[in-house]
Amino acid sequence: MAGVQVSNVSRSFGAHKALDDVSIDFADGGFYALLGPSGSGKTTLLRQIAGFDFPDSGRIAIGGESVERVPVEKRRIGMVFQNYALFPNMSVADNVAFGLSVRGEAKTVIAAEVQRALDLVQLGKLGGRRPHQLSGGQRQRVALARAIVTKPRVLLLDEPLGALDKALRVDMQIELKRIQREIGITTIFVTHDQEEALTMSDRIGILRDGRLVQEGPPEEIYDRPKSEFAATFLGDANIFRGDTTGNGIRLADGTAIAAGAGAKLAAGAKASCAVRPERIRIATDAGASDAADANVLRGQVSKRIFAGNNSTYFVERAGQTLKVIVQNTGIERLAEGQDVVLRWSPESTVLIAAN
Amino acid sequence: MAGVQVSNVSRSFGAHKALDDVSIDFADGGFYALLGPSGSGKTTLLRQIAGFDFPDSGRIAIGGESVERVPVEKRRIGMVFQNYALFPNMSVADNVAFGLSVRGEAKTVIAAEVQRALDLVQLGKLGGRRPHQLSGGQRQRVALARAIVTKPRVLLLDEPLGALDKALRVDMQIELKRIQREIGITTIFVTHDQEEALTMSDRIGILRDGRLVQEGPPEEIYDRPKSEFAATFLGDANIFRGDTTGNGIRLADGTAIAAGAGAKLAAGAKASCAVRPERIRIATDAGASDAADANVLRGQVSKRIFAGNNSTYFVERAGQTLKVIVQNTGIERLAEGQDVVLRWSPESTVLIAAN
Amino acid sequence: AKADDVHVLNWKGYGTDEPWAVAAFEKATGNKVINDFFNSEQEMLTKIRTNPGLYDVVMINAAFNDQAMDGKLIQPIDTSKLPNYADISKDKAGSPMLVHDGKVYGVPWVWGLTALAINEKSFDKPPTSIAEMWDAAHKGRVVIRDDAVEAVQFGAIATGQNINDIKDMDAVKAKLTSLMPQIKTFWSSENDWNQMVASNQIDIGTYWSGSADRAKTHFKLPVALVVPQEGAVAWLDAFSIPVGAKNVAGAEAFINYMIDPKFYVEWVTKVGAPVSANTKAVEALPEDAFNRKVMGDPEVAKRIQFQAPITDAQREAYLALWQQLKVDVK
Amino acid sequence: MAAATASRSGLRSALPLLAPAYLWLTVAIFLPLSAMVFFSFMTELPLSGKPWAFTLGNYAAFFSQSLYLTLLLASLRLGLEVTLWCIVIGYPAAYVLAKVLKGRSREAIFLLVILPFWSNGLVRIFSWAMVLREGGILDTALNAVLPFKINIDLMYSYPAVIIGLVHSYVPYMVLTCYLTLQAIDDSLIEAGRSLGASRLQVLKRVIIPLSMPGLVAGAALIFVPVVGSFMEPRILGGRTGTFYGTVIEDQFVAVFNWPLGAALSFILLAVVLVILAVASPVLKRAA
Amino acid sequence: MATTRILEWVGRLYIWLLLAFLYLPIIIMALMSFNVSPFYQLPFEWTTEWYASLWQNDQLIAATWNSVEIAIITTIICTVLGSAASLALYRYEFRGKKFLQALLFPPIAIPWLITGTAMLIFFFGVGIGRGLHAILLGHVALALPYVIVVVSARLQTFAPELEEAARSLGANQWQVTRRVTLPWIMPGVIAGGLFAFAVSFDQFVVSYFLATPGQTTLPVEIYAAIRKGFTPEINAVSTIIIVVSMALMLLTARFFKFGGEK
């Protein structure tokens, strides 16, 4: 239907730059996740695209056309608001029907479509309720149904599943993906659920303080973060800081860490290495060393935290706490206080220029 | 300070039973997570405890005393509302100061406490803003600061971190735990983030349609779900249905699944076995069988989904799709279409009575 | 009320509240005058009823004196205490409206006419007949007071009847009905009339004689009073002392002062006033004064008809008629 | 929504808050009016010293004379027209005030809107006379602007009454609507437009329903007194200025027939309350 | 964006037009206070004579002060009692609530003339009598329903969970009301107060019946004056009142924010 091009958009509130020269190309029919810390400008960006608010500078185009003079209602967008913004004076069904009915669809068509949308968000029976009679998650689903029922060409979702439990969220994710694929809606999706961002999107953009920090396909961002911030913000990472050697860094205590991925840097410069906690193997003995595992560190387990399908071990080493994730396969468990050896491959290590 | 006893509480809205004979004992100084699908009655339960709403039947006691006649403001609770409920007419600082100031604390004390609370939620500089000038996550943090600054004896948190990114959420989790431990606040916590529930809480309660389904420490609930619902709601599970043998079940196609945990059931009855996806080992060859792994199934990989620190493989077997989680250690990857062997131990298998 | 306060109830701006007069009286007698006002006779009666003992002097249209006496609201007056009473014209002093069983319940003060007044800009020479109001040339530029009794009595004059004994109500109604389309508005205060003339919105209408005089001499408006050949409605205003008045002596002194020629002349010249009931007072006016020349004209005296008391039933019947006329014209 | 908050304690908790206002109203209004109700069933006022008896005649008078019904209908129509004009003029102003203007000027204008109200009603009406009459300000101004000669003489006509009343009552509408409009969350308007609704549709479907409490309050505060008004019609309406309120006034001022006047007013009250009762569910449904 | 701007300007223009409509008679009133003719006669001839004679007119000045005082006291009492009653009607459910709400309309619907007469008789009967106290009693009663209706309209937009939040923070009912609810309904309370002031300040009939000689209010003076001839002194005093209150209001608007942000 229509891609969205955001070019050099800036927007300030007083002295605060909520968006600072942001350019992103949201591909036609793509599923794009926007991530970023609280207050980084995600909602502000969506509002510029929707046309509720206007950039101080820069340009936004939808489907190749600049939308500067296109009013909100002509942009053919659908939006789920962070605070839902349900119409309190209408029933759930009327909320969902709103978009169709202002378009002048026939009553019967509307009724059918609304019922379908409500069924889809598993609220088929609550059409007659008023928003204030719903639970938080139910409200969010009404907001979702209301946004998708009009089949917009661009869907702007501001944490649309944040109030849903995991099971329901997965159902909704599947529905969203299906709809997006079926009618090829360009979808821009703000979420704080990393797994959601990684599993659902074609591309991810990370905002920080109003600036676009990194942008690309999920695995690329995950595997090749370009900054410490990106490495730690999306997923977890152990960061080592030191001076660049040819193919890795040397820590202050002389230990060398080999890196097989990331930036190419001149030797001697300050740099960091990032290693995902799940890439590190943890063992009690020094033996059975794997040839590929060029990086080996020793430490002591200080804590283990159970998190369902995996556990995180906190390992103390030279004043730094390293995290290691171990899948809970039901076998070995390490005790706190135990001396351990950590091993990981250079391929799992990303070299990052110091910032 | 004060535990909370909920005894046989029911509450209906019209014909709909939002709470149905719920009894939970929230231990003094404990950290309790409430989980449940959207609309299962979590918010309703918190509202009964807070005293905004009253049970149709049943009894609620705080610190051993029935609170039926105790008005909200005397219950000494702190609450974070699902929709924040910030006072629109006050600045952020005044919102946070509210609880202290109605208590008549000295101005200087208030100012210091407020600043501390705001720093704690990383909003130290935004004290002068009005709520409508904040982003969603910032609002949520103000609500959190406002609730904890008064040092209540019971803290009721309705998805208090839902709008925060992972990094901030972890920070807040740590702060919450610290405060809870330091002053021993009884904390009741609604969340949809499973990892959060598992990592933070002493106990977890799962609500479904207004009823308490299961209750206990995180690992117990995770490892010993008492129902298919509990098994799939908290964490993920592969469910096999069949007839009970002595120590497991037999599937319709005759395959036996050995279970080392869960209910003791008479042979022949209908039952299910639940296996966590991370407990299953997936391999391309049938060899290298481990003695402990009594359960072996063959299947074919139909899809792999990348989710950061792990990936999920979907494996087709006899019309059933099984999920297997594999940590992304950076090594082997299975291609879609590949034939695989799944193995897991009976200890990883929970026997559940059919419902 | 303190003993040497004199509480007076009257229309606003009707002599008793003139600051110079009040000051002069207070200086002469040491009594202090406190004025209160009413906007209609009914209201005046209500005020006396609901404030027994409050008022010492009340100004009552002679046509209502009966009603006040019947309601035991006013007391007989000892006229011997009023030196000026002797100069009151005999026909007024002896009016059966004011004297009951030989006792005087009201001291005549001033009298006047409800006649016609014209906007001099609209007439080369003053009309002489009441019929002028029905002249198509004045359509939409005629005014009449919004008062049922007066309107009906006016209709009676226009149809050649006695205002106090209307025989042919239908004729009155027909006459008034044909007047309605001529009318611009119904006035209710002197101010209304003067504003409309000042902005040249009207040609002719019913008006009070004293007000017309005041409009002409005091406000310099192009107004002239016409006492039509068919006649005019006359009324007599008198002072009474309510039952229970606390300062009867003060009241007597005040009434005497009000009918004094000195006060009257000053009132006429400074403000403009109706005709005094005191013959000496009228004679004290200049020869060509309106109140002496026109109102004192015996020709005029012959044409006018004084309002007599009417019953409540009559009053309501008149009101019903009047309201019906106003509704029909909508 | 209110029901959701209602605590179960009900009247007992409400009483301390309600009692002062309603006690005051009872002493100063309800008891006196009850006396009037009592009078309205009498043949004569006891005050007048004449013998009296109970009667339904005063109420019967309303039905026996077509005059009263005609005037009541005229007054209701007047009330309706004035209310509609106030909505048409006042609502957009309230909207602009609540949703378009920002900052200090908004508070200032909010206050300025009501200020004319603090001048004397009669003085205002006289000023209107100056504007509306032939050769008045409106006439002069229009003739100065227009190329052809027209004669504007609105004074002493039905439109004059409407203008005067609308002028007196439009601040009610502006302020009550402002109160509810200002409370509408902007994100609801944005949500409406993101769903493809034009500004007008959002206005009709979202904003107006949400501001309905203010609209209803304003309409009630205008309609109710206008139906019983007598001063503006009498002065500005000229010979067409006779309305239900003026005949009630006559019963009190011109003749001493309070029983009839009171009966007529209570009939008015009953009609007005019935209209409000009938209208409120209709309005609720529209909301 | 462009249309938004245009609409904004149209909106501003509209507000100015409305203000022009509202102030037209006020401006004329003010002009006429400087005109020689007491009958609004043109051509305009400048004079300050009316202000000078107003200065001499103790009675009118005293009446004006009485009016101002009564209006201010009425405003204060009405906003307090009215807001309290509105809160009660909003917060609690009980039987007879609808009836109490309906009771607000008789004082508005019954022409003031009847109410005023009824008060006069009743106050006379029970010994309250006449005087400024009686006027105040009457004014408050007449203005109360306006305040309640207006404040209730605003309360309808209040989000009840804000009260809950405040109570969960330990605020008692009074603190909740003062710190959370009142600020929200403040525009309504202020509007109600302005109405109450207007109702009292322009109240003729009731004042007229209940005033005692020598102690009247401005409207009573004005209405009584028109029988004789309405002097522009009244325009003069009205002009002074409007100018002074406008100054006060603009000052208030400058220092307080009440229509304010959400």
Ligand SMILES: Nc1ncnc2c1ncn2[C@@H]1O[C@H](COP(=O)(O)OP(=O)(O)OP(=O)(O)O)[C@@H](O)[C@H]1O
């Ligand atoms: N005022 C009300 N009237 C009718 N039904 C209501 C009302 N309030 C809540 N409910 C219903 O009660 C049920 C429980 O609501 P509750 O808010 O407790 O859910 P929840 O567990 O908090 O859900 P969520 O996770 O979506 O917030 C829901 O089905 C909801 O629709």
Ligand SMILES: Nc1ncnc2c1ncn2[C@@H]1O[C@H](COP(=O)(O)OP(=O)(O)OP(=O)(O)O)[C@@H](O)[C@H]1O
């Ligand atoms: N009206 C406003 N006035 C001042 N500052 C504002 C306003 N709206 C937003 N901001 C600020 O702009 C920044 C970006 O806000 P935005 O709502 O886009 O954040 P966000 O990325 O959506 O955050 P969250 O995840 O918490 O919702 C924040 O720091 C916020 O405080």
Ligand SMILES: [Mg+2]
């Ligand atoms: Mg946001």
Ligand SMILES: [Mg+2]
């Ligand atoms: Mg909830």
